[in-house]
Amino acid sequence: MTGIELININKTFTGSTIKAVENFTLTIPQGSFISLLGPSGCGKTTTLRMLTGLETPDEGIIRLGDKVLFNGETKELVPTEKRGMGLVFQSYALWPHMTIEQNISFGLEMQKVPKEEIAGRIEKIISLLRIEGLEKRYPNQLSGGQQQRIALARMMVLNPHILLLDEPLSNLDAKLRLEMRAELKRLHRELKNTVIYVTHDQMEAMTLSTEIAVMSRGKLQQYAPPMEMYKKPANLFVADFIGSPPMNHFSIADGESLAKTIMPLFPELAEKAFTIGLRPESIMVNPHSTAARENFWKHSAQIETVLPTGSEWIIGLRIDNISFFALLVEDCDYNPGDNVKVVIDPKNFLIFDKEGTRISR
Amino acid sequence: MQNINLKITRAKNTIKNGMNDPTTVIMVILVVVLAYLVIAPIGSMVINTFTVGVRDSSVSGGNVGDITGAFYKRVFNSRVSSVYFYKPLMRTLFVAIMVSIIAIPLGGLLAWFMVKTDLPGKKWMSSLMMLPYIMPSWTFAVVWLTIFKNRRLGGSAGVLESFGFTSPDWLAYGAFPIIICEAFHLFPFAYSLFSNSLKSMDIQLEESARIVGAPRSVITRRIILPLMLPATLSAFLLIFTRVIGSFGTPYILGTGVKYTILPTSLYAAFRSGETGVTAVIAVCMILVGVMLISLDSFLLKDNKRFVTIGIKGSIQRLTPLGIKKPFFVSFVLIVLCVTIFIPLFTLVTSTLTILPGVLTKENLTLVYWIGDTLPSMPGQLGLLRNPDVLGSVVNSLKTAVAAAVLSGFVGIFIGYVVIKKSHSMSGKFLKQISFMPYLVPSIAFAAANISLFAVRRGPVPALYGSMMLVVIVMAVKYLPYASRSGIAAMMQLGNDPEEAAQICGAPWRKRITRIVVPIMKGSLVGGIMLPFITAMKEQSLVIMLATPGTELMTTQVLRYTDYGYMQLANGVVLMIVILIIVFKLVIEKLTGAQATSGLGR
Numbered sequence: 030m031t032g033i034e035l036i037n038i039n040k041t042f043t044g045s046t047i048k049a050v051e052n053f054t055l056t057i058p059q060g061s062f063i064s065l066l067g068p069s070g071c072g073k074t075t076t077l078r079m080l081t082g083l084e085t086p087d088e089g090i091i092r093l094g095d096k097v098l099f100n101g102e103t104k105e106l107v108p109t110e111k112r113g114m115g116l117v118f119q120s121y122a123l124w125p126h127m128t129i130e131q132n133i134s135f136g137l138e139m140q141k142v143p144k145e146e147i148a149g150r151i152e153k154i155i156s157l158l159r160i161e162g163l164e165k166r167y168p169n170q171l172s173g174g175q176q177q178r179i180a181l182a183r184m185m186v187l188n189p190h191i192l193l194l195d196e197p198l199s200n201l202d203a204k205l206r207l208e209m210r211a212e213l214k215r216l217h218r219e220l221k222n223t224v225i226y227v228t229h230d231q232m233e234a235m236t237l238s239t240e241i242a243v244m245s246r247g248k249l250q251q252y253a254p255p256m257e258m259y260k261k262p263a264n265l266f267v268a269d270f271i272g273s274p275p276m277n278h279f280s281i282a283d284g285e286s287l288a289k290t291i292m293p294l295f296p297e298l299a300e301k302a303f304t305i306g307l308r309p310e311s312i313m314v315n316p317h318s319t320a321a322r323e324n325f326w327k328h329s330a331q332i333e334t335v336l337p338t339g340s341e342w343i344i345g346l347r348i349d350n351i352s353f354f355a356l357l358v359e360d361c362d363y364n365p366g367d368n369v370k371v372v373i374d375p376k377n378f379l380i381f382d383k384e385g386t387r388i389s390r
Numbered sequence: 391m392q393n394i395n396l397k398i399t400r401a402k403n404t405i406k407n408g409m410n411d412p413t414t415v416i417m418v419i420l421v422v423v424l425a426y427l428v429i430a431p432i433g434s435m436v437i438n439t440f441t442v443g444v445r446d447s448s449v450s451g452g453n454v455g456d457i458t459g460a461f462y463k464r465v466f467n468s469r470v471s472s473v474y475f476y477k478p479l480m481r482t483l484f485v486a487i488m489v490s491i492i493a494i495p496l497g498g499l500l501a502w503f504m505v506k507t508d509l510p511g512k513k514w515m516s517s518l519m520m521l522p523y524i525m526p527s528w529t530f531a532v533v534w535l536t537i538f539k540n541r542r543l544g545g546s547a548g549v550l551e552s553f554g555f556t557s558p559d560w561l562a563y564g565a566f567p568i569i570i571c572e573a574f575h576l577f578p579f580a581y582s583l584f585s586n587s588l589k590s591m592d593i594q595l596e597e598s599a600r601i602v603g604a605p606r607s608v609i610t611r612r613i614i615l616p617l618m619l620p621a622t623l624s625a626f627l628l629i630f631t632r633v634i635g636s637f638g639t640p641y642i643l644g645t646g647v648k649y650t651i652l653p654t655s656l657y658a659a660f661r662s663g664e665t666g667v668t669a670v671i672a673v674c675m676i677l678v679g680v681m682l683i684s685l686d687s688f689l690l691k692d693n694k695r696f697v698t699i700g701i702k703g704s705i706q707r708l709t710p711l712g713i714k715k716p717f718f719v720s721f722v723l724i725v726l727c728v729t730i731f732i733p734l735f736t737l738v739t740s741t742l743t744i745l746p747g748v749l750t751k752e753n754l755t756l757v758y759w760i761g762d763t764l765p766s767m768p769g770q771l772g773l774l775r776n777p778d779v780l781g782s783v784v785n786s787l788k789t790a791v792a793a794a795v796l797s798g799f800v801g802i803f804i805g806y807v808v809i810k811k812s813h814s815m816s817g818k819f820l821k822q823i824s825f826m827p828y829l830v831p832s833i834a835f836a837a838a839n840i841s842l843f844a845v846r847r848g849p850v851p852a853l854y855g856s857m858m859l860v861v862i863v864m865a866v867k868y869l870p871y872a873s874r875s876g877i878a879a880m881m882q883l884g885n886d887p888e889e890a891a892q893i894c895g896a897p898w899r900k901r902i903t904r905i906v907v908p909i910m911k912g913s914l915v916g917g918i919m920l921p922f923i924t925a926m927k928e929q930s931l932v933i934m935l936a937t938p939g940t941e942l943m944t945t946q947v948l949r950y951t952d953y954g955y956m957q958l959a960n961g962v963v964l965m966i967v968i969l970i971i972v973f974k975l976v977i978e979k980l981t982g983a984q985a986t987s988g989l990g991r
Contacts (some may be wrong), residue, residue, distance in 0.1 A: 124888030136894030
């Protein structure tokens with residue numbers, strides 16, 4: 030069993046008063062694909078670097094299986110070079126003065142793998158990552174996508190139990206990013222190692238991970254599988270951060286009359302409710318009579334904008350005095366100013382209290 | 391009990407963790423050594439300004455070690471203060487202002503021609519403008535003396551003298567030639583400031599003005615010139631700093647008529663053994679230097695907010711010179727002729743002619759290079775056979791290489807530590823301290839080091855008079871170049887490549903030898919090359935450190951001008967320039983790196 034355990038990790042950088050990572054606790058089972066997701070500056074890269082030992086926490090315990098990597102109490106610390114993890118940098122950090130082959134073999138040399146074996150392992154990783162023919166070239170002669178694969182190959186050739194990826198796709202163009210995403214998923218399925226993936230791109234996190242850990246301001250907000258994260262966000266931050274177009278929400282104070290029509294559906298929450306949220310795709314616009322059930326919430330609305338994206342329509346709506354975005358997949362021919370009827374399944378309302386914690390089921 | 395055990399474990403682990411990453415150890419060593427080599431000399435000199443030294447008692451009275459205000463009084467308020475301080479200060483100001491008045495318009499005008507117009511032959515002209523970077527600053531002074539020298543000083547005659555014209559004193563020595571020579575040396579620096587500024591200026595600023603209907607003359611007057619204001623201020627401060635720091639030119643051209651500016655006044659005080667007075671003048675110079683450079687960096691910061699730089703692929707629109715082209719071309723050619731060709735030509739021919747400048751067949755000679763008796767220079771051998779000259783060549787090369795390699799490597803390590811420890815106080819301190827020598831005028835820094843190393847202090851022996859001291863002082867003085875290039879390179883490199891190696895399991899030693907140093911090779915070459923070139927040309931810093939046993943080529947030049955042996959002086963100058971060029975070419979060939987790419991201020 031070589032799962033990872035982070036217990037109560039705290040880290041403040043020298044010269045800063047803000048905690049980069051605060052009371053962070055996370056258990057990562059072996060073989061999972063975890064994403065650390067959050068806006069820039071939320072502490073996800075710092076967490077990753079503490080896992081590798083490139084950064085030292087101020088407090089807390091990091092364990093790999095039953096081996097202690099760091100203990101804030103005893104100051105026990107296993108240095109990076111002895112942790113046997115793999116890390117792919119956002120910048121790739123290929124060594125510019127070495128050929129691709131030398132880049133890949135460097136780690137094996139450091140582990141004193143015999144020469145004959147090195148050649149075989151390089152060959153294997155090169156075919157696994159489909160980068161044949163680049164061995165004698167230098168990094169600056171490769172495209173971004175190729176460099177990315179080399180950076181991956183350089184770490185994977187070492188067979189690390191744990192592979193850490195720090196925003197590995199953010200420097201690639203959209204098409205290549207999609208390809209590499211599929212590639213990463215394939216590799217994970219084949220190699221079955223634990224992958225920890227840092228990203229600020231919710232789409233990447235949603236599509237790749239078995240579990241997502243959303244962070245904000247150094248704190249863990251929620252740790253859950255992707256769909257659970259989407260459907261049952263722990264708080265307003267998570268709800269807001271995940272989803273595109275983003276979730277609609279309004280405070281009850283701002284949309285008082287609108288809230289008065291919704292809140293009777295949730296009598297038990299009347300006391301604490303502060304913000305009401307609604308995913309764009311859960312707004313039905315002029316639905317067929319079969320789709321709208323008796324107990325659904327109904328209201329009139331006015332179309333403000335119509336934004337076709339090709340595969341779907343993003344419709345700007347005004348319901349009462351609040352603006353919403355709805356996401357429709359079927360063809361529609363609304364024009365700004367049209368009056369429509371909106372229908373919503375009450376279970377799709379997300380209700381948050383004053384602190385932003387979700388209180389609806 | 392358990393508590394104590396925990397503490398012991400913690401301490402043990404902390405030490406173990408520290409040993410795993412020697413960056414901290416290196417940082418501590420660098421901080422201690424640099425503090426001693428940068429701060430201690432200045433501190434020791436400040437102490438000298440108010441304590442009676444061994445050779446001082448005739449001025450101050452009292453016993454050695456007593457505290458006294460006599461030196462400040464002597465410099466600022468006594469019979470001799472006008473000679474020691476006020477006159478040199480006023481002259482320094484005067485020279486700096488006059489030099490600026492000549493060099494800034496000249497540099498600015500040339501920059502405009504080269505960057506903004508369709509002047510033909512720009513490429514080789516602009517590469518000629520780089521020449522002053524490898525020529526010693528006082529070359530013009532030596533050439534000037536070669537041409538205009540009159541009988542006031544002994545030794546060989548000037549070129550004009552051999553044509554029957556005796557130049558008046560004002561033309562041969564003092565303020566006028568000093569200003570002209572400094573201006574000729576410095577205008578290319580103003581040129582490069584202006585041309586960089588012009589090149590980085592966003593073309594869209596000009597285009598917007600054209601769109602709203604401004605004619606070209608208005609654009610130049612209302613858009614371009616105001617945007618050049620920061621560069622002008624920078625050029626002025628640069629010239630000021632250089633004039634305060636330059637020793638050779640005022641020494642060669644001013645000493646004969648007792649026209650002293652601050653650096654030569656400091657030297658005179660040092661020569662006459664007035665340690666305390668020397669220290670006071672040096673402290674004043676340092677204060678002025680610090681002031682100038684802080685002002686410059688303050689203005690530069692402002693400048694950044696002022697000009698938007700870096701639009702991708704900005705294309706310069708060139709102003710056609712039209713029918714006036716021949717006029718402008720000849721103007722530029724005349725400038726280049728007067729400032730580059732004539733000096734170089736004089737330098738070369740004077741070493742090949744007996745009556746300087748007379749190019750008749752019977753007057754040509756190689757005697758100054760290989761002869762064994764030289765006309766009117768009793769006891770001297772030709773340059774290539776002269777033990778004094780050859781000795782100085784060896785000394786110069788030895789010290790320059792040692793100092794350059796030392797500061798180059800220290801610079802890289804400073805860059806490494808500063809980037810790795812950028813958050814820590816010591817990292818910031820290290821960065822600051824490695825830049826400090828830049829603020830101190832060379833001759834004042836030398837004076838400070840003499841005051842520190844004149845006697846044995848604790849484990850540090852008295853180094854005055856040794857080659858070692860020359861090397862150390864040079865290496866420290868040039869550290870700002872090397873550490874700037876080291877920090878810039880490390881900044882660009884970032885921590886990632888080293889951390890990637892660490893992830894791959896490489897221990898610290900392997901990371902340094904296999905990753906960091908190989909990647910930094912290019913910048914290391916730059917960090918060595920620039921100090922080397924500067925060291926080969928250095929005069930201000932070494933004039934007080936050189937003793938008969940440690941004579942360098944540059945100080946040898948001064949000895950020869952003192953005697954009036956202009957042919958020999960010129961010969962040594964030529965040798966310096968040739969050695970620099972050869973060294974530069976060889977290094978560039980060997981390493982494939984562009985060594986002068988970091989050249990600048």
